[in-house]
Amino acid sequence: MSEPGVVIVxxxxxxxxxxxxxxxxxxxxxxxxxxxxxxxxxxxxxLSKAWLKGEADAEALMLRPDSFYSENDIVLRLGxxxxxxxxxxxxxxxxxxxxxxxxxxxxxxxxxxRRIPLPGLDLGxxxxxxxxxxxxQLKSALGPGRRLAVIGGGYIGxxxxxxxxxxxxxxxxxxxxxxxxxxxACEALSTFFQDxxxxxxxxxxxxxxxxxxxxxxxRAAAVKLAGGDLVEADAFLxxxxxxxxxxxxxxxxxxxxxxxxxxxxxxxxxxxIFAIGDCTRRPxxxxxxxxxxxxxxPNALEQAKQAASALTGRPAPAGEVPWFWSxxxxxxxxxxxxxxxxxxxxxRGDIAAAKFAVFHLDAEHRLQAVEAVNAPPEFMAGRLxxxxxxxxxxxxxxxxxxxMKEVAA
Amino acid sequence: MAKITYIAHDGSSRTLEVKAGLTVMEGAVKNNVPGIDADCxxxxxCATCHVYVDEAWMDKVGAASAxxxxxxxxxxxxxxxxxxxxxxxxxxALDGLVVTTPExxx
Ligand SMILES: Cc1cc2nc3c(=O)[nH]c(=O)nc-3n(C[C@H](O)[C@H](O)[C@H](O)COP(=O)(O)OP(=O)(O)OC[C@H]3O[C@@H](n4cnc5c(N)ncnc54)[C@H](O)[C@@H]3O)c2cc1C
Ligand code: FES
Numbered sequence: 001m002s003e004p005g006v007v008i009v010x011x012x013x014x015x016x017x018x019x020x021x022x023x024x025x026x027x028x029x030x031x032x033x034x035x036x037x038x039x040x041x042x043x044x045x046x047l048s049k050a051w052l053k054g055e056a057d058a059e060a061l062m063l064r065p066d067s068f069y070s071e072n073d074i075v076l077r078l079g080x081x082x083x084x085x086x087x088x089x090x091x092x093x094x095x096x097x098x099x100x101x102x103x104x105x106x107x108x109x110x111x112x113x114r115r116i117p118l119p120g121l122d123l124g125x126x127x128x129x130x131x132x133x134x135x136x137q138l139k140s141a142l143g144p145g146r147r148l149a150v151i152g153g154g155y156i157g158x159x160x161x162x163x164x165x166x167x168x169x170x171x172x173x174x175x176x177x178x179x180x181x182x183x184x185a186c187e188a189l190s191t192f193f194q195d196x197x198x199x200x201x202x203x204x205x206x207x208x209x210x211x212x213x214x215x216x217x218x219r220a221a222a223v224k225l226a227g228g229d230l231v232e233a234d235a236f237l238x239x240x241x242x243x244x245x246x247x248x249x250x251x252x253x254x255x256x257x258x259x260x261x262x263x264x265x266x267x268x269x270x271x272x273i274f275a276i277g278d279c280t281r282r283p284x285x286x287x288x289x290x291x292x293x294x295x296x297x298p299n300a301l302e303q304a305k306q307a308a309s310a311l312t313g314r315p316a317p318a319g320e321v322p323w324f325w326s327x328x329x330x331x332x333x334x335x336x337x338x339x340x341x342x343x344x345x346x347x348r349g350d351i352a353a354a355k356f357a358v359f360h361l362d363a364e365h366r367l368q369a370v371e372a373v374n375a376p377p378e379f380m381a382g383r384l385x386x387x388x389x390x391x392x393x394x395x396x397x398x399x400x401x402x403x404m405k406e407v408a409a
Numbered sequence: 410m411a412k413i414t415y416i417a418h419d420g421s422s423r424t425l426e427v428k429a430g431l432t433v434m435e436g437a438v439k440n441n442v443p444g445i446d447a448d449c450x451x452x453x454x455c456a457t458c459h460v461y462v463d464e465a466w467m468d469k470v471g472a473a474s475a476x477x478x479x480x481x482x483x484x485x486x487x488x489x490x491x492x493x494x495x496x497x498x499x500x501x502a503l504d505g506l507v508v509t510t511p512e513x514x515x
Contacts, residue, residue, distance in 0.1 A: 376483075
């Protein structure tokens with residue numbers, strides 16, 4: 001048995017980054033990274049965007065080249081699943097039965113695509129989009145003359161629809177709510193995105209219940225809507241959110257609540273165990289005592305830095321304003337902050353020209369969140385203002401003759 | 410291939426062979442050069458790949474797009490030779506390029 005060091009479970013964006021930061025910050029002890037997927041850590045965002053459209057290759061997806069791990073003395077064990085944590089013995093038990101000792105354990109198990117109890121989900125042609133393997137399947141199902149039906153109008157579903165159009169396939173998005181992005185964007189933004197997608201030939205079926213997916217010979221042929229209507233397609237993407245992979249932590253008795261609960265050092269209720277990335281529920285220091293689950297690359301990186309800093313005795317990294325981006329067609333959407341306590345929205349710019357931002361203010365006119373479409377100054381200045389928690393006059397935000405530099409000054 | 414030198418704010422530096430076609434950011438990230446986090450993976454959405462381009466190389470590197478300019482406008486410690494390294498594609502003509510990472514990114 002090797003000397004116990006840092007063991008990271010989950011070789012995704014958070015786990016791979018934590019290993020790199022630990023070495024960058026001078027950690028010289030044994031370091032291993034255990035991942036269930038056959039690939040070294042890679043980036044998921046391009047799976048629904050540049051990669052799906054064929055604009056980025058497999059190599060570009062990789063977070064680091066394979067040689068990076070051996071060069072940095074990181075033991076990378078792929079295609080192995082951690083099955084159980086024995087906290088008393090400080091070991092992780094792998095799928096083969098091997099017990100790996102740890103001094104510190106970092107859980108970076110991410111999230112998985114939510115499965116809804118729908119008849120027909122197991123039919124061939126019904127896909128989810130979380131892993132590179134999922135993306136391979138989806139890509140091979142798209143092309144001219146094909147039709148993609150997306151169940152769920154979230155970011156991943158919309159990005160996949162846009163990429164399908166770019167590949168010459170038809171796309172139809174079926175959404176339960178009266179608007180797409182209902183959980184994650186304001187109404188103005190939802191409406192804008194719907195219109196933009198329609199202009200690019202995407203069809204929407206909103207306010208629609210789905211009864212199941214029907215087909216024959218083991219292959220899916222159509223989505224059956226609540227009213228009985230059938231939406232025929234060749235490929236079916238179910239994109240209805242993600243659930244945190246917290247089972248290892250729950251079974252080990254760590255405090256979990258729809259996500260592994262961590263503090264601002266990314267430490268769980270067991271001081272020898274950290275958790276980072278999509279699998280966590282974390283404090284949101286800019287937003288009072290709230291705990292929240294963030295599913296984004298910036299969050300995975302921030303928490304990877306928190307854990308690596310705590311483990312190497314570096315000062316804690318400065319708190320970041322949570323943010324997110326999405327690319328669809330020629331639109332760059334950048335979102336900063338979360339509109340928890342927002343009571344007022346201010347629109348700046350020209351929605352019809354696809355260049356605008358929606359600001360969300362609280363009762364004291366402090367900026368809570370900004371949603372910016374092709375508007376980097378609004379995003380960048382907004383992110384600063386959210387972090388400063390300063391009040392901003394709504395009239396100033398609205399006034400295009402005042403530059404964002406002046407607004408933020 | 411181009412040799413690119415990445416200098417940290419404290420003066421320490423690393424010179425790496427970066428394949429043509431990759432970006433200056435990718436050359437750094439793939440080799441774990443500190444100070445270039447590249448949160449957005451090159452989507453020109455985060456400005457965490459900000460570098461100062463050595464004055465002698467400014468012309469060869471070319472001009473920033475309007476999108477990049479407006480991101481840079483708000484980056485910390487921006488200077489006339491600031492660029493987002495994910496927007497600089499490596500070509501053989503950039504062999505010998507020198508970039509410095511800002512202190513705020515360390
Ligand atoms: C299609 C798509 C598009 C996205 N677009 C964006 C975007 O534009 N911007 C953005 O900020 N974010 C985006 N995201 C979200 C972003 O990819 C995630 O937030 C990020 O990957 C989280 O990193 P993570 O390491 O926490 O989880 P993951 O990257 O999911 O990695 C977790 C890894 O742990 C492994 N694992 C789980 N359990 C075990 C176990 N028991 N044993 C061993 N290994 C295990 C999993 O197999 C997986 O490889 C997107 C996600 C997807 C799927
Ligand atoms: S990597 Fe995000 S802007 Fe360059």
